[in-house]
Amino acid sequence: MSTSFRIAILEGDGIGPEITREAVKVLRAIASQEGVSFDLSFAPFGGGAYFSHGHSFPQETQRICDEADAILKGPIGLSHEESKRIPVEEQPERGALLPLRKRYNTFANFRPVYLPPELLDFSPLRPERIAEGIDIVMIRELVGGLYFGAKESGTDAAGLRFVRESLDYDEAEIRRILEVAFEEARRRRKLLHSVHKSNVLMSSVLWNDVLSEVAAGYPDVELRHIIVDAAATALIPNPGQFDVMVMENMFGDILSDLAGGLLGSLGLMPSACIGAEKSYYEPSHGSAPDIAGKGVANPYSMIGSVALMLEKSFGMDAAAGRIWAALRAVFAQGVTTADLKAGGRRVVGTAAFGDCVVDALEQ
Ligand code: IPM
Ligand code: MN
Numbered sequence: 093m094s095t096s097f098r099i100a101i102l103e104g105d106g107i108g109p110e111i112t113r114e115a116v117k118v119l120r121a122i123a124s125q126e127g128v129s130f131d132l133s134f135a136p137f138g139g140g141a142y143f144s145h146g147h148s149f150p151q152e153t154q155r156i157c158d159e160a161d162a163i164l165k166g167p168i169g170l171s172h173e174e175s176k177r178i179p180v181e182e183q184p185e186r187g188a189l190l191p192l193r194k195r196y197n198t199f200a201n202f203r204p205v206y207l208p209p210e211l212l213d214f215s216p217l218r219p220e221r222i223a224e225g226i227d228i229v230m231i232r233e234l235v236g237g238l239y240f241g242a243k244e245s246g247t248d249a250a251g252l253r254f255v256r257e258s259l260d261y262d263e264a265e266i267r268r269i270l271e272v273a274f275e276e277a278r279r280r281r282k283l284l285h286s287v288h289k290s291n292v293l294m295s296s297v298l299w300n301d302v303l304s305e306v307a308a309g310y311p312d313v314e315l316r317h318i319i320v321d322a323a324a325t326a327l328i329p330n331p332g333q334f335d336v337m338v339m340e341n342m343f344g345d346i347l348s349d350l351a352g353g354l355l356g357s358l359g360l361m362p363s364a365c366i367g368a369e370k371s372y373y374e375p376s377h378g379s380a381p382d383i384a385g386k387g388v389a390n391p392y393s394m395i396g397s398v399a400l401m402l403e404k405s406f407g408m409d410a411a412a413g414r415i416w417a418a419l420r421a422v423f424a425q426g427v428t429t430a431d432l433k434a435g436g437r438r439v440v441g442t443a444a445f446g447d448c449v450v451d452a453l454e455q
Pocket of ligand 1: 185189345376
């Protein structure tokens with residue numbers, strides 16, 4: 093009997109459906125090459141789902157995700173104008189994405205900041221600063237901190253409007269993300285940067301206490317401490333000094349976007365959101381409503397998310413490696429899409445780019 097994996101596909105909003113279509117082409121090619129089968133269930137999710145189903149994370153979608161072995165998710169979010177037609181608590185970030193992360197407790201977010209030699213001209217950095225390429229893994233805690241803490245707002249005794257949001261972590265939540273990071277560092281260059289703000293935040297003081305306990309179990313990994321603002325500065329002139337970086341939720345949100353700038357575009361950043369039982373995979377970029385439906389968006393980050401899924405959820409490392417190689421080969425052939433222009437490459441549409449990736453896979 094052949095192996096079969098159930099995948100919930102959440103196309104999302106904006107450019108989500110068109111880039112997902114290309115990711116599905118790649119999945120089908122891999123299925124026939126590897127002799128496995130992928131059982132795909134499409135389900136509504138995001139702002140569009142609110143208008144069609146009354147909820148941005150409909151119950152039917154929750155059931156499909158519950159039953160899947162892994163989830164492949166496109167970007168979500170509507171234009172500012174359209175978002176205003178959705179009640180605040182149902183807006184896709186608050187009503188769908190954060191609840192998805194919470195439901196499956198996907199605490200470990202891997203964001204590879206990866207630019208191989210064939211793609212170096214996408215980066216705004218001068219070539220001599222990145223002669224070796226860029227190859228960092230940012231590991232972001234994804235289900236704690238400010239994004240999930242208690243929130244309160246109102247009017248105080250002096251009649252002033254106020255807001256309070258809390259940044260909560262317990263030691264178990266800190267330990268598990270640090271362990272993931274040390275394991276990743278051990279698989280790679282054995283260098284881990286821990287990003288914190290312990291000169292100000294008590295959450296970082298606890299982070300560092302737990303860090304020294306966890307580090308004792310990884311004497312083979314070199315640990316370096318860096319304050320978050322200093323990390324933002326250091327990343328720009330010399331990204332090559334970093335290999336694996338670990339940080340809490342909001343620091344990771346911000347620094348991973350900064351890293352997207354180093355690559356030249358967040359369109360070059362897939363991601364994996366790993367939970368103990370279930371994981372989901374998504375591009376790090378948004379739904380780009382301004383170019384949606386035009387067939388100009390690059391599907392790289394969606395196809396890269398497929399590669400991460402094959403590796404991390406299905407143990408198909410070799411197939412994942414072939415997808416990365418195919419993506420590199422397509423750019424090396426001098427092909428790109430209108431949203432990712434560099435190096436005088438020939439511009440093709442989203443679907444044609446996906447076809448090139450499938451062709452490269454079949455070489
Ligand atoms: C990301 C996104 C989300 C986040 C938004 C859409 C809620 O920016 O995945 O980085 O802040 O986590
Ligand atoms: Mn973000």
